[in-house]
Amino acid sequence: MNTEKNLKTLIVNKPLKLDCGKTINNFPIAYETYGELNLKKNNAILVFHALTGDQYVTGINPVTKKDGWWSYAVGPNKAIDTNKYFVICTNVIGGCMGSYGPSDKDPVSDNIFGTNFPVITINDMVNAQYNLLDHFNIDKLFSITGGSMGGMQVLQFISNFPDKAKTVIPIATTSSHSAQNIALNELGRQAITADSNWKDGNYASNNTIPGKGLAVARMAAHITYLSKKGLQEKFGRKLQEREDLKFGFDADFQIESYLRYQGSVFVDRFDANSYLYITRAMDYFDLAKQFDGDLSKAFKNTKAKFFIISFTSDWLYPTQENKEIVIALNSIGADVGFVEIESDKGHDSFLLDVPNFLNALKNFLDKSYVENEK
Amino acid sequence: MKKEFKVIADLIEKDKKVLDVGCADGTLMKFLEDDKNINIRGLEISKEKVQECIAKGLTVIEGNAETDLKQFPDKSFDYVILSQTLQAFLNPELVLNELLRVGKKAIVTIPNFGYWRIRVHLLFKGTMPITKTLPDEWYNTANLHMCTIKDFVHFIKSKDIKIFKSLALNNFNTSLINDNNLGFKNLSADLGIFLIEK
Numbered sequence: 376m377n378t379e380k381n382l383k384t385l386i387v388n389k390p391l392k393l394d395c396g397k398t399i400n401n402f403p404i405a406y407e408t409y410g411e412l413n414l415k416k417n418n419a420i421l422v423f424h425a426l427t428g429d430q431y432v433t434g435i436n437p438v439t440k441k442d443g444w445w446s447y448a449v450g451p452n453k454a455i456d457t458n459k460y461f462v463i464c465t466n467v468i469g470g471c472m473g474s475y476g477p478s479d480k481d482p483v484s485d486n487i488f489g490t491n492f493p494v495i496t497i498n499d500m501v502n503a504q505y506n507l508l509d510h511f512n513i514d515k516l517f518s519i520t521g522g523s524m525g526g527m528q529v530l531q532f533i534s535n536f537p538d539k540a541k542t543v544i545p546i547a548t549t550s551s552h553s554a555q556n557i558a559l560n561e562l563g564r565q566a567i568t569a570d571s572n573w574k575d576g577n578y579a580s581n582n583t584i585p586g587k588g589l590a591v592a593r594m595a596a597h598i599t600y601l602s603k604k605g606l607q608e609k610f611g612r613k614l615q616e617r618e619d620l621k622f623g624f625d626a627d628f629q630i631e632s633y634l635r636y637q638g639s640v641f642v643d644r645f646d647a648n649s650y651l652y653i654t655r656a657m658d659y660f661d662l663a664k665q666f667d668g669d670l671s672k673a674f675k676n677t678k679a680k681f682f683i684i685s686f687t688s689d690w691l692y693p694t695q696e697n698k699e700i701v702i703a704l705n706s707i708g709a710d711v712g713f714v715e716i717e718s719d720k721g722h723d724s725f726l727l728d729v730p731n732f733l734n735a736l737k738n739f740l741d742k743s744y745v746e747n748e749k
Numbered sequence: 750m751k752k753e754f755k756v757i758a759d760l761i762e763k764d765k766k767v768l769d770v771g772c773a774d775g776t777l778m779k780f781l782e783d784d785k786n787i788n789i790r791g792l793e794i795s796k797e798k799v800q801e802c803i804a805k806g807l808t809v810i811e812g813n814a815e816t817d818l819k820q821f822p823d824k825s826f827d828y829v830i831l832s833q834t835l836q837a838f839l840n841p842e843l844v845l846n847e848l849l850r851v852g853k854k855a856i857v858t859i860p861n862f863g864y865w866r867i868r869v870h871l872l873f874k875g876t877m878p879i880t881k882t883l884p885d886e887w888y889n890t891a892n893l894h895m896c897t898i899k900d901f902v903h904f905i906k907s908k909d910i911k912i913f914k915s916l917a918l919n920n921f922n923t924s925l926i927n928d929n930n931l932g933f934k935n936l937s938a939d940l941g942i943f944l945i946e947k
Contacts, residue, residue, distance in 0.1 A: 680808070701810060701820070702820040705810075705820045705821055705822075706820060706821075706822055707822075708822070708825055710808055711808070711810065712803065712807075712808045712809050712810060713809075713810045713811055713812070714796070714799050714800070714803065714809075714811045715796070715811055716796075717796060731796075731800060734800065734804075735800060735803050738800075738803045738804045738806070739803055739806075742803075742804075742805070742806030743806070745806070746806070
């Protein structure tokens with residue numbers, strides 16, 4: 376779904392050993408950049424995208440023709456000010472916007488990978504993305520940030536490369552995927568694999584897509600990105616273009632119509648197998664487990680300045696899970712700030728126009744940048 | 750900046766690591782960072798104040814001293830500051846113990862309920878005292894456990910906590926409190942500042 380597009384791509388010709396044991400080589404990483412890298416090369420910010428994001432952080436996404444996923448936060452004079460900072464974002468491996476993923480061809484069999492693509496992890500994702508630093512000849516990033524799965528990559532990145540970022544901003548995330556979140560991801564995967572068009576992942580060779588399953592997966596997930604209060608205020612029991620209930624199974628309610636729409640547009644831009652792979656990577660994420668159950672050990676070698684942000688109505692990655700990261704950092708005397716932003720917009724708050732969040736992000740970055748320049 | 754903050758800052762040597770518990774808008778933190786090169790952290794419960802601190806470029810953690818101090822290791826700060834907040838906790842003793850665990854030393858300031866203006870107010874008006882340091886009405890005050898300088902000194906001594914320095918503050922001056930003048934300072938000061946250690 377991406378091969379015809381004019382994507383910026385780095386071909387990594389250094390073998391990458393994956394957590395599953397397999398090694399990949401000569402694989403593409405698609406990326407996009409915003410702003411200019413300065414001469415000192417000390418103004419770069421690596422942004423990590425969430426489950427269904429891509430490298431098109433801001434401006435118009437050339438594939439979907441819609442605003443980039445973090446347009447509220449990234450751009451000229453915005454929280455992540457592209458007049459000042461050089462923003463890099465890469466599509467995760469396993470993704471479907473140009474980076475190596477299940478919709479690519481297996482060089483051995485010359486068939487589309489499908490579920491023959493190796494299972495990847497958050498650790499594999501950041502190890503792949505690390506190649507961008509060499510590509511741009513950047514010794515140290517000014518900041519790394521991202522929300523949700525982007526936040527997991529932030530945590531893994533600084534753990535793997537402790538001296539490669541000055542500031543670290545994980546947002547609305549967790550250091551260990553909860554049972555509830557694994558359950559929700561499994562629901563999405565089951566919806567996809569139950570679609571008869573999925574064909575064990577080989578739908579591409581059958582010229583079809585498991586659209587219904589993928590749409591249901593998206594609909595279920597979308598609910599988890601919002602809050603009960605936000606849904607109630609936006610939709611309530613409002614009816615969809617009708618005076619009264621129709622006593623059938625059409626979308627009587629606006630919320631039903633909204634979810635159906637969200638499901639259908641998602642199918643046009645996202646690959647079903649990628650959805651399986653990326654949700655699996657999230658489920659496997661348990662940073663503490665990589666350090667004998669002691670999360671603070673993940674950060675013991677870094678002098679980076681951390682700033683952790685959560686949202687009051689986020690029940691997917693609730694404040695408590697974000698605070699566990701703060702607690703781990705405090706237990707080793709790391710430089711860590713934390714704020715919980717009041718918002719009714721649920722987990723999606725980090726993607727939306729939430730002024731207190733955007734101000735905090737901007738203030739933290741800009742003030743840290745002044746110190747960086749000293 | 751408040752005189753109280755100036756006095757607190759004078760108690761702290763340069764280049765130390767300090768935690769300001771209930772750091773509010775970060776005024777004292779900013780002063781300590783700029784003037785004394787202090788490695789300063791703040792803990793603050795109010796979301797608005799946390800935002801103000803971030804806007805000043807300060808490292809602050811949103812949290813509640815009664816539940817969130819436990820995440821800091823023993824003696825991980827040279828000094829822990831608690832300014833005019835002890836009386837607002839549900840369990841001041843617990844918080845005080847936590848301050849002394851986390852900090853090698855603690856600087857605690859308390860609004861003195863024994864101040865003569867407060868005594869006069871209660872004696873003649875017969876209503877709950879309202880002063881510059883205690884501006885709220887009885888029904889909306891955050892202060893749950895008011896005490897006097899004398900109460901605090903007795904309490905500290907009964908808990909085997911070492912007092913390095915006790916200072917009395919009023920509008921005019923700062924003075925040392927000792928065993929001999931305790932009764933007088935308890936009348937003349939509206940604020941007590943204590944440098945303690947356990």
